[in-house]
Amino acid sequence: MRWLILGATGLLGPCFVSQLRARGDEAIAAARSQADVNFDLTDDDVLAKVLEDINPDGIINCAANIYVDKCESDPANAYLINTRPLSSLAAWSAKHQRPLLQVSTDHYFVEGGNKPQSETATVRLVNEYARTKYLAEQLALTSPNALILRTNIIGAKKGHGRWVKESLLNRSPMTLFMDFYASPLHVNDMAQISLDLAASKATGIFNVASREVSSKGDFIYAVAKALNINPDWVEEGSGHKLNVARAMCLGLDVSKAEKQLGYHLPTLEQTAHALANEAL
Numbered sequence: 001m002r003w004l005i006l007g008a009t010g011l012l013g014p015c016f017v018s019q020l021r022a023r024g025d026e027a028i029a030a031a032r033s034q035a036d037v038n039f040d041l042t043d044d045d046v047l048a049k050v051l052e053d054i055n056p057d058g059i060i061n062c063a064a065n066i067y068v069d070k071c072e073s074d075p076a077n078a079y080l081i082n083t084r085p086l087s088s089l090a091a092w093s094a095k096h097q098r099p100l101l102q103v104s105t106d107h108y109f110v111e112g113g114n115k116p117q118s119e120t121a122t123v124r125l126v127n128e129y130a131r132t133k134y135l136a137e138q139l140a141l142t143s144p145n146a147l148i149l150r151t152n153i154i155g156a157k158k159g160h161g162r163w164v165k166e167s168l169l170n171r172s173p174m175t176l177f178m179d180f181y182a183s184p185l186h187v188n189d190m191a192q193i194s195l196d197l198a199a200s201k202a203t204g205i206f207n208v209a210s211r212e213v214s215s216k217g218d219f220i221y222a223v224a225k226a227l228n229i230n231p232d233w234v235e236e237g238s239g240h241k242l243n244v245a246r247a248m249c250l251g252l253d254v255s256k257a258e259k260q261l262g263y264h265l266p267t268l269e270q271t272a273h274a275l276a277n278e279a280l
């Protein structure tokens with residue numbers, strides 16, 4: 001099967017590319033640069049031409065503007081990257097009856113503390129990142145072949161996971177948010193579980209995360225333990241002090257995915273070990 005992976009050069013995309021190739025599938029990596037196919041996803045005409053030329057058997061969309069601050073300061077640009085391409089991608093998926101995997105977010109929940117949120121839990125959209133990602137889900141769902149993957153990902157190559165690992169190894173100053181809950185999943189597990197869901201012909205919205213919820217701070221303590229580091233210098237604080245409003249009750253209930261797949265998703269401890277063991 002030939003897959004087109006959009007956003008293939010970020011934190012998550014390369015995991016899909018390598019795992020598809022390991023499964024014997026063809027994976028064509030796309031981004032604005034450094035990929036097999038280089039183009040700007042905000043150009044609808046170019047996107048249509050790419051789909052026509054490549055004619056993939058399936059599409060995985062990992063492309064996004066993931067930076068909450070940048071989305072807030074330029075919502076139009078966030079819409080063009082995070083939302084609008086899903087109109088063309090879903091139309092193409094529906095017309096050709098081919099799978100569209102849309103990587104979404106968990107950034108939708110403001111109440112419930114560490115309670116896991118199901119796929120049908122009420123969403124509250126508190127910033128432009130959340131609005132653009134949620135609208136992308138709605139556009140994707142216009143294709144009956146769309147699989148929406150709500151997630152919280154972590155990896156050592158970039159972003160929060162890299163910061164956590166580097167800061168712990170270098171004993172850098174850290175403020176741990178003890179009131180900001182999530183269920184992070186290592187990017188390699190995210191790609192593997194998502195491809196298993198696609199292989200099972202799942203469609204609609206699925207939470208793909210670790211099977212336990214913790215505060216961001218407690219997850220960092222778990223990574224420190226996995227690294228055999230005593231984090232005696234860190235400070236504990238609150239996510240409410242961030243500049244742009246965040247949804248902070250992001251733990252996801254993964255029972256729907258576990259039932260579909262017939263296996264358990266990773267625990268937080270397994271995720272902490274996966275991050276600790278990954279090369280920077």
Ligand SMILES: NC(=O)c1ccc[n+]([C@@H]2O[C@H](COP(=O)([O-])OP(=O)(O)OC[C@H]3O[C@@H](n4cnc5c(N)ncnc54)[C@H](OP(=O)(O)O)[C@@H]3O)[C@@H](O)[C@H]2O)c1
Nearest residue numbers: 007008009010011012031032033040041063064103152153
């Ligand atoms: N990272 C997280 O903590 C997190 C948490 C929950 C959900 N997610 C979701 O997971 C998905 C993957 O996130 P990630 O962390 O892997 O993101 P990332 O590292 O920022 O990668 C984004 C990818 O999109 C490409 N891209 C950005 N703008 C583009 C454009 N205009 N045209 C074409 N390609 C473009 C980037 O390459 P170029 O810039 O070279 O084009 C890159 O390959 C996203 O849907 C995100 O919303 C992420």
